[in-house]
Amino acid sequence: QRLLSLPKNYNVQVIPSGCCGMAGSFGYEEEHYDLSMQIGEMVLFPAVREASENTLIAAPGTSCRHQIADGTGKKALHPVEILYQALK
Secondary structure (H helix, E strand, O other), rough: HHHHHHHOOOOOOOEEEEEEOOOOOHOOOOOOHHHHHHHHHHHHHHHHHOOOOOOOOOOOOOOHHHHHHHOOOOOOHHHHHHHHHHOO
8 A cells, every 4th residue: 555655646545345255265165155255345445436537446366356357347557557557
C-alpha cells in the first residue's frame, strides 16, 4: 500500500476482502469452483466492479489476478507493473 502511494497523483484504496477465493489451485478444481466464486462475491468482486474504468486494480498473487479476471472481467496488475508504468 505504501509503495503504490509513492507515485504522484496515485491514491490507494485497500479492499478489505481477505482471500479472493482462489487460494492457489483451489478455485480451479471443479468441486471448489462455486465456493471459490462465492468467496470472491462477498467483498472483492463487487468492489472491483464498482471501480471506475480508470482505476488500476492491484493484486500481487497470480491466483488473485486470475480470480479477478474470471469473476469481474477486469484485469488486475501486479503492484510492480503499476509502479513500472508510473515511472515510465
